[in-house]
Amino acid sequence: MSTIAEFSIPVTEFALHDTLERRPDMVFEVDRVVAHETSRVVPFVRATYGEFEGLTGILEDDASVAEVELLADVEGERFYRMVWTERAQIIGYMVAELGATVQEATASDGEWHLRVFFPERDGLSATNEYARESGCSLNVTRIYGVDELEEARHDLSEGQYEALTAGVERGYYDIPREINAQELADELDISHQALSERFRRATKNLVTDTLLVDQNEEDERN
Structure with missing residues (x-):
């Protein structure tokens, strides 16, 4: 039976630790990952927030990066093709040895958060x-089967849910606001950039999975 799992890994035990130490406000998001063998992982990575000046050189010096190529540089983000070293071998193991698919992988505030599809539950x-x-610390936060995928697709991640509910409870969405974004981020013990990223992704998920889905269903009925 197929299984989808969400879990986190400390960046110190995975990829881009050196880069995130030097650019702690950056958020890295893997759009796609290819692994032909356990020790050679080729992710396509989007970088947002933080200081972009000198970022490519910092990535080249990162111990977890064997190769890096800048594919696109647009306002507010950069898109890279990388080759990760064996420090990221666990993702290579999942993809190359187990046939898993990495559906989501985001690094910020010292942790990687992943959602992975496994063809077999084992x-x-x-x-x-x-x-x-x-010696890798794998913190599994959620497990569900493919029969639950459609329902789970509409859900927010734990971090997104926490940010949105805290924002409502603390008056971030009130007019006038009772708390600003930096104060809310401090209460959640995350960076301002990470909070903005959670809000952005959560808003996109909610719009896509509610308003647009509802509109598509209405169009089909008509």
Whole structure:
């Protein structure tokens, strides 16, 4: 039976730790990942927020990056093709050895948050065992089956849910606001950039999965 799992990994035990130490406000998001073998992982990574000046050179010096190529540089983001070293071997193991698909991978505030599709349920158990043997801290936060995928697709991630509910409870959405974004980020113990990213992604998910879905259903009925 297929399984989808959401989990986090400290950046110190995975990829781009050196870069995030030097650019702590950056948010990195993997759009796609290819792995032909466990030790050679080729992700396509989007960088947002933070200081972009000198970022490519910082990535070239990162111990987890064997190769880096800047594919696009537009206002507010950069898009890279990278080759990660064996420090990121757990993702190579999941993709190359278990046939898993990385549906989402985002790094900010010292952690990578991943959502991974495993063709077989025992793939998650195998990944947990591989992580343990490799000294990697895998914190699984959610597991669900493919039959729950449509329902889960409409859900927010734990971080997005926390940010939105805290914003409502603390008066961020009130007029006038009772708390600003920096104060709310401080209360959640995350950076201002990470909070903005959570709001952006959460808003996109809610609009896509409610308003646009409802509109498509209405169009079909008409």
